[in-house]
Amino acid sequence: MSAQMDELIAQFENFRSKVRQAEARFAGVGDMQERVARLESTATSPDGTVTVVAGAGGTVTDLRLTAGATRVEPGQLAATIMATIRRAVAGAVQQQAGIVDDAFGDSFGVDVSAQVREAQTEAFGTVAPEPASDPQPRQPSRPVRRPAADDDDDFGQGPILRRS
Numbered sequence: 001m002s003a004q005m006d007e008l009i010a011q012f013e014n015f016r017s018k019v020r021q022a023e024a025r026f027a028g029v030g031d032m033q034e035r036v037a038r039l040e041s042t043a044t045s046p047d048g049t050v051t052v053v054a055g056a057g058g059t060v061t062d063l064r065l066t067a068g069a070t071r072v073e074p075g076q077l078a079a080t081i082m083a084t085i086r087r088a089v090a091g092a093v094q095q096q097a098g099i100v101d102d103a104f105g106d107s108f109g110v111d112v113s114a115q116v117r118e119a120q121t122e123a124f125g126t127v128a129p130e131p132a133s134d135p136q137p138r139q140p141s142r143p144v145r146r147p148a149a150d151d152d153d154d155f156g157q158g159p160i161l162r163r164s
Contacts, residue, residue, distance in 0.1 A: 032103040039099065041091030043084050049077070050084045056096060058089035090120050 036056045044051045049069040053062035063085075069077055097112040104110070 028103050032099055035099045036096055039092060039095045041088050041095060043087035043091060045080045045084045047072075047080070050080050052081075052084045052088040054085070054088040054092035056092065058093050060085060060088065086124065090124075093120070 039056055040061070041054045042051060043054075047068075049066045049072060051062075051064040052060060055061045063081070072080065093116055094113060097116040100112045101110075
């Protein structure tokens with residue numbers, strides 16, 4: 001009976017240790033939220049006429065055009081603005097994923113950053129740069145496929161990130 005009691009005590013101590021680890025992990029949630037709220041990603045177009053700043057969740061917080069932007073054909077300016085927005089938002093989302101990975105990645109065995117880069121590659125048809133890399137001019141991206149009308153009713157419980 002003593003061996004069983006020792007085993008139960010050991011299991012209980014192991015459980016308490018895991019609870020303390022989880023509490024310590026989740027104590028950092030407030031810090032993680034602050035880091036996410038402060039994150040900022042800035043992208044400038046290759047010609048320097050457009051600068052976009054994006055924050056948490058990919059929200060565009062600033063758009064700046066130089067005087068040279070007024071000399072660009074409207075269609076080209078619109079394309080430049082959209083491409084620069086995509087780069088700034090992608091950078092912000094990658095930063096946010098990195099913050100989540102720092103806080104929880106090891107605990108749950110999930111690499112959110114890799115999943116975000118994969119989703120961006122699939123969505124934009126380009127290889128997304130690592131978050132720490134210097135911004136490089138991107139090749140024009142292909143249009144994002146819009147769901148067909150019958151895709152609206154897909155409320156399945158499958159993963160939201162599709163794999164090829």
